[in-house]
Amino acid sequence: MKAKNIIFLFAGCLFSQVCLAQTELKSDLKAFRPAESNQPGKLFPQVNDEGKVRVSLYAPQAAKVQLDLGGKKYEMTKNEEGLWTGESAPQDEGFHYYQLNVDGASIPDPNSRYFYGAGRLGSGIEVPAYDEAFYALQKVPHGMVSENIYYSNLTQTWRRCFIYTPASYYENKNSRFPVLYLQHGSFEDETGWVNQGKANLILDNLIAQNKAKPMIIVTDNGYALKPEATEAPEKGQGISIFEDVLIKEVIPMIDKRFRTLADREHKAIAGLSMGANQTMRIVMKNPDKFAYYGGFSGTSNYPNTDVIDPDVFMEGKFKSGTELNKKLKLLWLGLGTKEPAPFPKSVGAFRAMLDKQGVRYTYYESPKTAHEWLTWRRSLQNFAPLLFR
Amino acid sequence: MKAKNIIFLFAGCLFSQVCLAQTELKSDLKAFRPAESNQPGKLFPQVNDEGKVRVSLYAPQAAKVQLDLGGKKYEMTKNEEGLWTGESAPQDEGFHYYQLNVDGASIPDPNSRYFYGAGRLGSGIEVPAYDEAFYALQKVPHGMVSENIYYSNLTQTWRRCFIYTPASYYENKNSRFPVLYLQHGSFEDETGWVNQGKANLILDNLIAQNKAKPMIIVTDNGYALKPEATEAPEKGQGISIFEDVLIKEVIPMIDKRFRTLADREHKAIAGLSMGANQTMRIVMKNPDKFAYYGGFSGTSNYPNTDVIDPDVFMEGKFKSGTELNKKLKLLWLGLGTKEPAPFPKSVGAFRAMLDKQGVRYTYYESPKTAHEWLTWRRSLQNFAPLLFR
Numbered sequence: 135m136k137a138k139n140i141i142f143l144f145a146g147c148l149f150s151q152v153c154l155a156q157t158e159l160k161s162d163l164k165a166f167r168p169a170e171s172n173q174p175g176k177l178f179p180q181v182n183d184e185g186k187v188r189v190s191l192y193a194p195q196a197a198k199v200q201l202d203l204g205g206k207k208y209e210m211t212k213n214e215e216g217l218w219t220g221e222s223a224p225q226d227e228g229f230h231y232y233q234l235n236v237d238g239a240s241i242p243d244p245n246s247r248y249f250y251g252a253g254r255l256g257s258g259i260e261v262p263a264y265d266e267a268f269y270a271l272q273k274v275p276h277g278m279v280s281e282n283i284y285y286s287n288l289t290q291t292w293r294r295c296f297i298y299t300p301a302s303y304y305e306n307k308n309s310r311f312p313v314l315y316l317q318h319g320s321f322e323d324e325t326g327w328v329n330q331g332k333a334n335l336i337l338d339n340l341i342a343q344n345k346a347k348p349m350i351i352v353t354d355n356g357y358a359l360k361p362e363a364t365e366a367p368e369k370g371q372g373i374s375i376f377e378d379v380l381i382k383e384v385i386p387m388i389d390k391r392f393r394t395l396a397d398r399e400h401k402a403i404a405g406l407s408m409g410a411n412q413t414m415r416i417v418m419k420n421p422d423k424f425a426y427y428g429g430f431s432g433t434s435n436y437p438n439t440d441v442i443d444p445d446v447f448m449e450g451k452f453k454s455g456t457e458l459n460k461k462l463k464l465l466w467l468g469l470g471t472k473e474p475a476p477f478p479k480s481v482g483a484f485r486a487m488l489d490k491q492g493v494r495y496t497y498y499e500s501p502k503t504a505h506e507w508l509t510w511r512r513s514l515q516n517f518a519p520l521l522f523r
Numbered sequence: 524m525k526a527k528n529i530i531f532l533f534a535g536c537l538f539s540q541v542c543l544a545q546t547e548l549k550s551d552l553k554a555f556r557p558a559e560s561n562q563p564g565k566l567f568p569q570v571n572d573e574g575k576v577r578v579s580l581y582a583p584q585a586a587k588v589q590l591d592l593g594g595k596k597y598e599m600t601k602n603e604e605g606l607w608t609g610e611s612a613p614q615d616e617g618f619h620y621y622q623l624n625v626d627g628a629s630i631p632d633p634n635s636r637y638f639y640g641a642g643r644l645g646s647g648i649e650v651p652a653y654d655e656a657f658y659a660l661q662k663v664p665h666g667m668v669s670e671n672i673y674y675s676n677l678t679q680t681w682r683r684c685f686i687y688t689p690a691s692y693y694e695n696k697n698s699r700f701p702v703l704y705l706q707h708g709s710f711e712d713e714t715g716w717v718n719q720g721k722a723n724l725i726l727d728n729l730i731a732q733n734k735a736k737p738m739i740i741v742t743d744n745g746y747a748l749k750p751e752a753t754e755a756p757e758k759g760q761g762i763s764i765f766e767d768v769l770i771k772e773v774i775p776m777i778d779k780r781f782r783t784l785a786d787r788e789h790k791a792i793a794g795l796s797m798g799a800n801q802t803m804r805i806v807m808k809n810p811d812k813f814a815y816y817g818g819f820s821g822t823s824n825y826p827n828t829d830v831i832d833p834d835v836f837m838e839g840k841f842k843s844g845t846e847l848n849k850k851l852k853l854l855w856l857g858l859g860t861k862e863p864a865p866f867p868k869s870v871g872a873f874r875a876m877l878d879k880q881g882v883r884y885t886y887y888e889s890p891k892t893a894h895e896w897l898t899w900r901r902s903l904q905n906f907a908p909l910l911f912r
Contacts, residue, residue, distance in 0.1 A: 173644055174712075193628030197584060216627060238605060239582030241630045248637050248644060255562055255637060271681060273674060278686075278780075280669040285662060292660060297667075304780040323563075391667075391693040 171260040203232035227263035228508025274342035275301030298351040312400035317409030404428030430513035439479035442487040455492030465495040468513035470503035560649040592621035616652035617897025663731035664690035687740040701789035706798030793817030819902035828868035831876040844881030857902035859892035
């Protein structure tokens with residue numbers, strides 16, 4: 135046997151019937167292209183220029199198959215080979231969760247990658263956006279994303295955070311970096327900001343263009359519950375101690391493991407939706423720890439839309455605009471123009487309070503996006519360049 | 524509004540019908556327990572002490588639902604609420620890929636986590652093993668696993684590797700570490716050794732017990748193809764250049780980004796199945812680069828089971844046992860006792876050749892496991908302690 139290059143079978147189509155059927159549909163690829171969110175080598179799901187999503191599933195004995203996307207169920211149709219295909223109405227640009235329904239079973243699409251949202255790992259579809267270059271994988275220096283498992287003494291559970299380190303972290307092995315703590319929304323987890331949010335690629339691109347300072351980003355899990363006390367099991371259940379976990383456990387761990395700049399001038403905190411609410415409370419209660427705040431699609435008066443009384447709201451933390459302006463170097467808010475109730479009015483009420491109190495802040499609106507990941511990718515894109523200046 | 528701890532809705536059961544039905548089955552939890560490989564909070568799939576796997580799927584209109592596991596399809600049955608449940612025969616200890624079939628559709632189980640194998644992201648089930656402590660998440664110092672994206676000029680594609688760094692990498696920020704390059708098998712990818720193999724936890728545990736030296740582990744993607752030449756598109760297709768990518772691109776990148784000990788005495792290479800075959804070729808062709816080799820369930824004569832002629836095999840690289848024994852500090856082979864053909868005979872023929880040539884090697888057999896991840900976890904557990912001594 136001669137030592138030579140070997141032709142290895144390449145991972146791909148294992149189930150030949152499906153492959154044959156998919157090949158027949160290839161002719162349509164001009165209009166519909168495989169989504170960026172697909173598993174390697176998968177031709178479906180596809181997206182066209184209008185943002186319509188087309189899915190396929192081989193299910194020869196099924197009576198009814200549907201595409202469940204954006205709150206609507208689209209009927210799919212079967213060909214002679216048993217391959218079902220279906221198409222959605224045009225979708226907003228950006229990332230959306232979806233699932234398939236097969237004879238009443240809600241299932242992940244076998245062809246998509248899976249993302250943690252809506253409280254489970256499920257399918258996602260990437261609809262190309264006009265400005266997608268800012269979160270695309272570009273030929274620029276890339277940082278790394280590290281998974282860090284830790285035991286929390288406060289929650290008495292194993293927890294996990296992810297740490298983005300920029301490319302320059304590995305260039306000069308003595309340099310130190312500022313840190314942005316960045317939180318996900320409800321029913322999502324610590325994987326969201328990288329998997330759906332593409333925070334690493336957004337920063338790689340911003341840093342390569344000299345638009346943002348090289349920084350570390352930490353994404354932790356916003357669900358951190360007080361352990362059930364043995365004497366009174368009902369007491370602990372459901373009480374969030376995320377703030378304590380972040381301040382007392384995560385930040386010291388990050389400052390120990392990474393070459394950080396650990397003072398408040400080099401520490402920022404931001405979050406989306408539930409994470410915006412959580413991190414606003416954290417920054418207001420810990421002004422010695424953070425100098426920068428970002429709230430993406432959420433404020434701490436959520437879900438309230440009433441006029442805010444600054445004497446009462448958050449124990450009067452917003453009473454003195456002058457004092458707040460001195461302390462916080464950045465108070466940044468973002469929202470999508472298509473967000474549903476109560477977000478526009480709730481964030482609106484918060485902004486009205488800031489205006490009345492003379493609190494300096496930056497407000498950004500993401501065009502034509504709802505309470506979804508493209509709003510938050512764009513928020514990060516606009517927020518990160520203002521940090522650590 | 525008073526600033527106080529807020530009770531957040533916790534991610535979990537979103538689809539109430541399924542949850543109700545799952546609760547009814549809770550009474551059986553004594554015998555069947557939720558698998559370690561489940562998504563957070565999911566009660567199914569379950570495993571019992573015999574290694575039987577029980578799955579459930581809510582599919583009220585389906586006519587036929589099956590559990591497809593270990594090459595067999597098990598019929599599932601439906602209750603009045605439309606919840607299907609089914610049970611497998613006892614399975615071998617360790618990790619197995621599986622899927623569900625709903626009216627002819629092969630789908631991932633919505634309750635399991637997903638693992639890249641068989642050329643796609645699919646469901647996996649963890650059947651507890653008598654020795655599972657060695658790969659369990661224990662209260663010991665934990666290293667990190669970092670995702671590294673890079674552009675390969677050789678393949679002209681984006682590629683990815685993962686890097687495990689031990690806990691002590693972050694203790695002394697000037698210390699340098701030896702590196703093990705560790706490869707997956709066919710139809711798997713660079714995520715396999717962490718997600719299915721639990722290589723990070725195995726090393727965390729070994730290092731904490733002082734059984735293995737702290738080391739860096741790098742897992743790359745074994746599929747690296749020559750780009751199709753524009754003059755002759757058919758020429759490049761399917762020709763593996765993984766060896767070149769590893770030697771010329773990955774190793775220099777790792778030595779640049781991480782604090783490695785870059786000489787051959789501190790570099791090991793190992794792989795499983797296809798990866799064993801690939802890495803054996805790499806170590807034999809690059810004796811200046813590696814001093815340690817591990818082949819888990821595979822040798823470079825695969826799939827051949829004939830007597831090996833050392834004058835011809837791999838260009839005579841095994842002709843002189845004396846020379847090889849001087850060069851290689853470790854030649855390590857592992858195999859499961861239940862591996863199917865051609866592995867036992869193929870590895871057997873290779874060992875017979877080594878014996879005949881007087882090549883020193885270590886041989887390990889994993890009890891009662893086939894060509895599966897528990898064989899490879901145990902191989903790593905037994906191989907890693909012998910490295911860098």
